[in-house]
Amino acid sequence: MTDVTDALADGERVRDRFPLRTGGSVALTDDGLLVATGDSVIRIDRDDIAEITVEDFDWFVGLLSVVLVGWGLYSTRRDLLLGLGFAAFGAASCYWTYRKRGKARIKVAGRPKPVSVFPADPGAFTDAMEAEVAVDSD
Structure with a gap:
């Protein structure tokens, strides 16, 4: 790891x-x-940073996933295989939604896709980046 x-x-x-x-x-x-992620280091110049956004937990999708699990388990009384399939899909959706919490997207000028990172403490990352943007705009 670099x-x-x-x-x-x-x-x-x-x-x-x-x-x-x-x-x-x-x-x-x-x-x-x-x-620094894996074996590569990406350098982003301060002037090239267009926008930084941090996604919180998506409660709507999380709630829909839990409802899908419940509905799948409830519907196993009619069709066991179909109900378990819906419950498994809902559980996978819960897991994916939870994994994406705190995702920071850094839009960089000249790059077609933003750089996405998952800071361990999204609040501290957001505070530091807001302070940096405020210093840049002065």
Whole structure:
């Protein structure tokens, strides 16, 4: 696994570091962001950051998934296989929805897709990024 300190330029310092739930970390430097996931490090210049959004838990989809599990279990009285299929799909949907909580999307100018990361503490990540955007706009 690659560390963000390996990708620092000479004289560049890390101001904040945020661990990711999926492994790796995001580092806020004087020049921008460094995202280390797996064996790669993505460098994002401060001027290229267009928008940063953090998704909270999607309660609507989570509730629908729980209802689907309940309906599937209830309908096993009529058709066991179909009911278990609906319950399994609802349980998988609950799991996927829970895994996507706290997803941060960093829209970068010149990139067709945003960079998505899962910070361990989305609140601290959001606070640091809001402070950084406020400093940039002054």
